[in-house]
Amino acid sequence: MICLVTKIKICGLTRECDIEAVNEVRPDYVGFVFAESKRKITPQKAYSLKNLLDKEIQTVGVFVDESIHYILDICSKGIIDLIQLHGKENKTYIEQLRAKSLKPVIKAVRVRSQSDLKAVETMDCKYLLFDTYSDKSPGGTGETFDWTIIEGVKAPFFLAGGLNCTNVLQAIKTVDPFGVDISSGVESAGFKDKAKIREIVSLIRKRD
Numbered sequence: 001m002i003c004l005v006t007k008i009k010i011c012g013l014t015r016e017c018d019i020e021a022v023n024e025v026r027p028d029y030v031g032f033v034f035a036e037s038k039r040k041i042t043p044q045k046a047y048s049l050k051n052l053l054d055k056e057i058q059t060v061g062v063f064v065d066e067s068i069h070y071i072l073d074i075c076s077k078g079i080i081d082l083i084q085l086h087g088k089e090n091k092t093y094i095e096q097l098r099a100k101s102l103k104p105v106i107k108a109v110r111v112r113s114q115s116d117l118k119a120v121e122t123m124d125c126k127y128l129l130f131d132t133y134s135d136k137s138p139g140g141t142g143e144t145f146d147w148t149i150i151e152g153v154k155a156p157f158f159l160a161g162g163l164n165c166t167n168v169l170q171a172i173k174t175v176d177p178f179g180v181d182i183s184s185g186v187e188s189a190g191f192k193d194k195a196k197i198r199e200i201v202s203l204i205r206k207r208d
């Protein structure tokens with residue numbers, strides 16, 4: 001299946017000016033990180049940012065090995081449209097979550113080799129998300145992985161891990177993802193950079 005239009009997710013928004021930046025170029029999704037990270041925000045902050053966000057942009061909550069109860073609580077407050085699981089959540093965890101929430105689930109896989117793909121083949125999620133493996137950080141590493149490992153994947157997936165203006169078009173050409181998920185690559189000095197967000201969205205849309 002060739003993905004004709006590549007969806008764009010800009011992850012790790014923390015400030016009102018980040019919302020202004022995405023409202024201008026309207027990616028398909030933005031991510032709020034609720035896991036340990038320099039990009040972590042509180043549910044209250046996410047709620048106020050969501051209220052400033054263009055209604056066409058969907059919000060993704062990023063969680064790492066979080067309690068299902070906590071995720072459901074955030075879902076019930078109308079803060080997020082999709083749930084991204086970025087830790088070691090297994091098939092049983094996802095089944096339990098899906099029994100209690102209708103929100104689409106994105107399951108992240110940290111890729112080292114083909115065998116990492118086997119483990120998620122039977123997971124009941126809407127999308128997979130392939131990211132760079134790291135034992136130091138749960139996500140947002142800013143580093144790429146060997147994309148050829150996922151070349152044969154048929155299920156719709158997001159590609160993440162170190163994507164930026166210089167490599168995103170090559171990445172899309174190589175693996176034809178459903179969507180790309182970008183965080184560090186659109187930052188300067190640790191914060192989202194409006195010019196970089198504008199540039200990467202324009203590059204991807206021009207290609208499509």
Ligand SMILES: O=C(O)c1ccccc1N[C@@H]1O[C@H](COP(=O)(O)O)[C@@H](O)[C@H]1O
Pocket residue numbers: 011012031033035036037038039040062063064086129131138139140141142143160161162163181182183184185
């Ligand atoms: O962005 C974070 O801080 C983060 C923290 C914990 C789990 C996931 C996180 N972000 C996800 O990491 C990838 C790759 O980001 P990058 O472009 O390499 O910086 C992406 O899927 C984010 O959603």
